[in-house]
Amino acid sequence: MDNSHLAGNDDYIEGEERFSQIPCSTLEPMDGTCHIILAQGEGALAVLDLAKKTSSDFWQKTHLAYVPDNIEPNRTSQLQDLNPRWFYEWPTLDAALPHVREIFANSKQGSRLYVTGTHSFIGIIFQQAHNAGIDPYEALAERRGPKTRRIQCVHCKGFMDNVATQPVTCSHCGVLLLVRGHYSRRLAAYQGVCINAEDTSEIPETKELFS
Amino acid sequence: MYAVNLEPHTPVKKGSVFEFPFDVDEHYVSEMKDRALVLDEDPLRCQSLPHMEAAGWDTLELIMESKAAAYPEHFSLSKDGDKWRWINRPMGIDDTFIFGNTSTLPYGPMEYITRQAQGDFAVLDQRDGNLWMDAGIVTTQADWSLDFDIGMNFFEWHAPVPLAHELGIFKRALKFLLNVQHGKPARRLNWTMTINPRLDTSPENYHKWGKDRLTVTPENVGEKVYLRVELQTFWRLPRSNGLLFPIRCYLISMEELSSIPKWGCRLHRVLGSLPQELRDYKGLTSYIDDTVAWLSKFDQGQETSPGTFPD
Numbered sequence: 001m002d003n004s005h006l007a008g009n010d011d012y013i014e015g016e017e018r019f020s021q022i023p024c025s026t027l028e029p030m031d032g033t034c035h036i037i038l039a040q041g042e043g044a045l046a047v048l049d050l051a052k053k054t055s056s057d058f059w060q061k062t063h064l065a066y067v068p069d070n071i072e073p074n075r076t077s078q079l080q081d082l083n084p085r086w087f088y089e090w091p092t093l094d095a096a097l098p099h100v101r102e103i104f105a106n107s108k109q110g111s112r113l114y115v116t117g118t119h120s121f122i123g124i125i126f127q128q129a130h131n132a133g134i135d136p137y138e139a140l141a142e143r144r145g146p147k148t149r150r151i152q153c154v155h156c157k158g159f160m161d162n163v164a165t166q167p168v169t170c171s172h173c174g175v176l177l178l179v180r181g182h183y184s185r186r187l188a189a190y191q192g193v194c195i196n197a198e199d200t201s202e203i204p205e206t207k208e209l210f211s
Numbered sequence: 212m213y214a215v216n217l218e219p220h221t222p223v224k225k226g227s228v229f230e231f232p233f234d235v236d237e238h239y240v241s242e243m244k245d246r247a248l249v250l251d252e253d254p255l256r257c258q259s260l261p262h263m264e265a266a267g268w269d270t271l272e273l274i275m276e277s278k279a280a281a282y283p284e285h286f287s288l289s290k291d292g293d294k295w296r297w298i299n300r301p302m303g304i305d306d307t308f309i310f311g312n313t314s315t316l317p318y319g320p321m322e323y324i325t326r327q328a329q330g331d332f333a334v335l336d337q338r339d340g341n342l343w344m345d346a347g348i349v350t351t352q353a354d355w356s357l358d359f360d361i362g363m364n365f366f367e368w369h370a371p372v373p374l375a376h377e378l379g380i381f382k383r384a385l386k387f388l389l390n391v392q393h394g395k396p397a398r399r400l401n402w403t404m405t406i407n408p409r410l411d412t413s414p415e416n417y418h419k420w421g422k423d424r425l426t427v428t429p430e431n432v433g434e435k436v437y438l439r440v441e442l443q444t445f446w447r448l449p450r451s452n453g454l455l456f457p458i459r460c461y462l463i464s465m466e467e468l469s470s471i472p473k474w475g476c477r478l479h480r481v482l483g484s485l486p487q488e489l490r491d492y493k494g495l496t497s498y499i500d501d502t503v504a505w506l507s508k509f510d511q512g513q514e515t516s517p518g519t520f521p522d
Contacts, residue, residue, distance in 0.1 A: 154356055154414045157255075175418050182371050186362040193414050197421025198497060 022126055022185065024119075024143045029054045032112035032138070035062040036103060037084075038125050040093065040117025042144040044068075044075035047116065051082050059084045063103055067096050067117070071145070093121060100125065104132035113139035120150040120161050123188035130185060147210045151179055152189040159189055166209040167195045176203065179210075215384045220396035220444050224520065228442055231281035232396070233274060233328060234459065240301050242329045242351075242410070249350040249411050250326075255358040256413075257322050259334070259346035266334045266346060267321035268311055269448035270455050274324045299327055321346055330442075330459030333357070337452055342388060344368050351410035351460045353403045353439060354417065354494065373488040388454060393447040401441040401458075403493045404502075408437055408462045427498035432505035433466035436498060438478065465505060471521045475509030482506065 027050040035058065039047045044066060051059075064084035068074050069092055080087055090096035113134060115125045122141045129139060148162040158172030167176050170192065177192030184191070196202045223229035228236075250256055259267060275297055279288040287298040296307045304327065308315035316323045325332045325348040334346035341364045349357040360368040365385050366376075375381060391397055405412055406423040427435050439462055446455040469475030482495075482503050490496050516522050 152359070154359060155416075155418055157358075180371060182359070183367075184359050184363065185367075187359065191356070191359050191414075194418040194421065197418045198424050199422070 022119075022122055022141055022183075024122065024141045027114050027116060027140050027142045029058055030112040030138070030140065033061065033110035034108065035112050035114065036107060037062060037064045037114040038067070038096075038100065038116070039065070039079070040067040040121040040145075041069045041071035043116030043121070043142070044079055046142045046144050047082070047114075048075070048078060050114065061085060063088070065090070065096065065100070065103075067091070067093055067121070069093070069117075093124060097124075097128065100128055101132065104129055104134060107132070107134065111138070114141075115139065116142040116144055118145045118148060118162075119143055120148065120188070123150060123183075123185070126185060127188040149179060149210050150189045151177070151192040152184070152187055153177060153192045155194065159187075160192075163190075163192075164208055164211045165206050167204060167206060168192065176200075215380060215387065215399070217384070217387055217397050217399045217445075220398040227520070228459075228461070229398075232277040232444075233281070233457070234442070235278065235282055235285065235329065239329060243302060243327060245410055246326060246348075246350045250348075253415060256350050257325075257348040258357060258361050259319055259321055260362065263321070263334055263336065263346035263451075263453070264313065264319070266336070266448050266451035266453035266455075267319055269451050269453065270332070270334060271320040271324040272310070273446060273448070273455065274328050278328075302327060322348060328457075330457050333456040333458065334448075335454040335456055337389065337454060340389065341365055342385065342454060349413075352413055352458070353405075353441070353460075354412055354414050356414045358415075371492075373492050374486070388445055391445050391447050391454060393449050396444055396446045398442060398444045401443055403439050404495055405437045405439045405462060406435055406498070408464070410460060410462070412439075424494070424497045427501055429501050429504060432498075432502050433469070434464055436465045436502050436505075437462045438465070438468055465502065469506065469509050472509055473515045473522055475506055476511075476513065476515055479503060479506035479510040 027046050029050065037047060047064070059082055062084040063086045064079060064082065065088040066076060066079050067090055068076070076089055088099060090099060113129055115122050122143060126139070126141070146164070148164050150159060150161045151163050151168070152159050153170040153173060153175065155175050156170060156173035158170060160168070160171055163179060167178050169175070170177050175194045176196055178195035180191045180193055182191045183189070195204060220232070222231070228234045275286070275288045278286040285300050289296045293310045294307065295310050296305070298305045306316070313319055318326065321332070321334060331349045331351050332347055333344055333349070335342040336345040344360050344363050347357045347361070366381060369375070369381050387397070406427060409420055409423070412420055439460060442459040442461065444457050448455055468478065482499055485495070485499070490499055
């Protein structure tokens with residue numbers, strides 16, 4: 001693809017990405033027999049906001065999982081004060097995943113899913129939910145924290161997390177990548193494609209588009 | 212500028228690519244060798260999600276029956292209940308298998324038959340009022356990745372296409388495709404341009420072929436620049452209710468194309484009036500001006516005859 005028109009457009013994202021990503025909105029209480037809430041980093045604040053709109057019996061049928069991800073301040077005690085039926089805390093997404101899979105595997109029809117945190121976090125949790133057969137129409141997502149992206153290099157197929165810039169150098173194969181507005185829920189990643197394949201000596205300016 | 216340009220896939224003219232349901236031409240054996248090479252290097256060019264097995268058998272049946280009927284000198288299919296014998300003479304294949312039993316074939320049914328059929332194939336599942344790219348074999352593509360797009364719905368995999376969403380093109384196209392009936396296939400044409408007669412213009416290898424675009428000069432346009440036309444057809448599959456979506460690629464150099472004066476004239480007008488967004492999306496920006504200039508000698512403002520066939 002040609003990207004010569006990139007120069008001079010500060011907010012350039014290729015494609016119609018609204019057709020190709022997880023719809024994010026604001027967490028609202030849904031009717032359900034069980035609630036599964038997964039919050040990463042600043043997502044804790046979205047959960048506290050959600051709590052302002054819930055009745056007390058909401059939390060009696062809720063799994064609340066918190067992944068602080070070393071993001072300060074830690075909100076553990078504030079979340080525990082909501083008195084969820086089950087509370088879990090895992091330091092990072094990697095540590096959380098086996099437990100999240102277990103929760104999803106045991107979830108019954110009528111369960112509702114709430115996910116909040118960075119877009120990368122939301123994407124990976126939705127990927128797991130999809131693999132567990134959870135209907136996306138029974139789920140809500142709210143992005144909190146930086147707008148960084150998880151991308152897959154289309155050339156070497158390597159993944160990179162927390163990408164803030166356009167373009168970005170692939171940390172695996174070294175190709176300079178355009179982050180396209182093309183998102184795969186299955187891979188939980190945006191697509192990265194060589195930005196200067198026609199002439200590799202042409203290096204477009206790097207901009208912080210996703211921060 | 213954009214049109215959904217769908218029409219029934221019915222025979223049009225003897226000797227044309229529309230004569231038979233699946234066109235087999237003089238490049239058949241070499242294109243199948245090219246496909247095998249690409250798959251050796253990158254097996255993820257062929258994928259099928261687990262629920263697509265029935266659609267794979269539908270695909271195998273459709274292609275075998277169509278080819279055996281259209282080209283009996285090259286292909287034969289005989290059936291003894293579920294026991295089928297398939298002979299593909301150009302490729303030297305003579306296999307007997309049990310229809311519906313994947314363990315009796317060297318590959319899954321979709322991969323088996325599409326390793327013997329020119330063009331890319333996407334196999335779409337139909338559910339929730341949408342089409343889902345849930346299986347396919349893609350080795351001759353114009354810059355899209357099956358490995359990335361597999362599992363996406365119709366709007367998701369078209370997300371990178373500019374302008375057409377706003378025009379409502381995809382909503383209308385989807386509505387049409389959801390209603391394609393068994394035995395009544397449809398077709399449309401799509402086009403872009405490619406430098407050199409390269410079939411595998413994949414995003415995976417873009418960092419390798421992208422530089423070819425800067426090799427075009429005003430002198431070599433005729434031999435370097437190719438028009439790439441995709442004949443896309445749409446087939447309802449009887450058991451799975453899936454939709455088979457073959458994308459057959461034809462390449463022609465500017466030199467050969469302009470040997471038909473009507474085509475040289477027409478392409479000059481199309482390229483000259485192409486909106487900037489489409490020049491960029493189709494990747495033509497770096498060489499389109501040279502190509503338009505080269506084609507200008509075929510366009511004296513004359514009227515051309517209706518249709519796409521030569522006069």
